[in-house]
Structure formats: C-alpha cells, structure tokens
Amino acid sequence: MDDSLTKRAAVVDTLPTVFGYLGIAIAFGVIARASGFSTITVILMSVIIYAGSAQFTTVSMLAAGSPIASIVFATFMVNSRMILMSTTVVPYFKKDSLGKGMLIGTLLTDESFALAMNKLNYTNGKMNFSWFNTENIISYSTWVIATMIGALLGNFIEDPKKLGLDFANVAMFIGLLYLQVNSDKALNKTLQVIVVLLTLVLTYISTIILPASLVIIAVTLIGCTMGMVIKHVFF
Structure with a gap:
C-alpha cells in the first residue's frame, strides 16, 4: 500500500481482502442453498441486501418462518453500525456530489471501511471518490460472484465449517488490524x-x-x- 489514490492503486490495495470475501460469501451461498432457497434467490440476496451478517440472519429467520417486519427490523439493527461508519467517511467527500456520497455509503462494508481507514495512514489523511468507489465495486462484485459459487456448491457441501470457511472473515480482519497498527505513525x-x-x-x-x-x-x-x-x- 502506498500514497496513490488512483483506480489502479485501489485494485492493488483491495486484492488482499478479496480472499476474505470469497470465504464468507461462499459459506453464505452454501448455507442459504442448504436452507432450501433457490440459487437465483441466494444470488439476489447478495445483489440486493449486500450485508454479510445480515444476510445470514435473513436466511435463518426466513427459514424459521419469521414475519417480514421482524426480518426487516433485525436486518436494520445488525447493519446499524454502518451509520457510525458512514458519518466517519462523510467528511472526506464533502466536495463531491450527493450522488457520489450515496454510492459510497450504499456499498460501504466493514472491510472497505477498515481498508480505507488504513489507507489514510499513507495519504496524510486524504481520500477521494475514485479510490473508494473502485474498492467498493471490487468488494461488491467479489461478494456477488462468490455467493453464486457458494450457491452452486451448496448441492455438494453440507457443512462449510469443515472447510474452515467460517473463519475467513475473522482472518481477514486480523490482517487489517495488523496493517492498521503497523502503519499508523500518528x-x-x-x-x-x-x-x-x-x-x-x-x-x-x-x-x-x-x-x-x-x-x-x-x-x-x-x-x-x-x-x-x-x-x-x-x-
């Protein structure tokens, strides 16, 4: 990671987190498929909801026959942390249009937020739309594609924990934490x-x-x- 905020730099910076997305999204696809949801339904969950932990919650509640209102409320509560993250990111995009700000906020995730905060250590606190949006798009695309793979593999894998897929997200955050502590000179x-x-x-x-x-x-x-x-x- 360096001080460049170009799209190319965003691609390079985001690649290490891709493996984390692959693991957890494939696990989600496998679990959702095993819960009785069709492949297209599982994929659409990632396309529309795009919220790792909230998607697992949605699948479990739908499978249990919970009321829609309860599912919506639970999803909001699980993802309400994004309000805090968004307010932290907002100051870096005050000069950009509302549309760009909404796009950044819509595709913001725990991982993209953590990576962006680490990037600030190399750019003297500077951030731009091009870098952040590229990071978000890569993350979103990886999540959807990995979910598709998981949904297709769901017919053959009964327990994703046996493959260690459930630890992928944890491992990724440990790596991001190390990079943050190691690179933050302030x-x-x-x-x-x-x-x-x-x-x-x-x-x-x-x-x-x-x-x-x-x-x-x-x-x-x-x-x-x-x-x-x-x-x-x-x-």
Missing part, C-alpha cells in the same frame, strides 16, 4: 495495543449482557470514548 503503538485489548474485553462483556445486534455499536461508542480519554490523559 498514534503511539502502546496506546493502540491498549485500545485493542480494551476492545476485546468490551466485546466479551457485551456479548454476555447485550443482544448480538447491539454489540458492535456499543463497543464502538464505549471503546472510542475510553480510547480518547486514555489518549488525552496518559499520552
């Missing part, structure tokens, strides 16, 4: 490690006392607040 490494450990503890506690759909939002808000306090008081 923050003290000790501070970053403390915040990472604090986030782990908060996540563990939150999964015990909060609904799964609220964990990420709660940990983000509390973690960022505590991290800011620790930075200003001790660093």
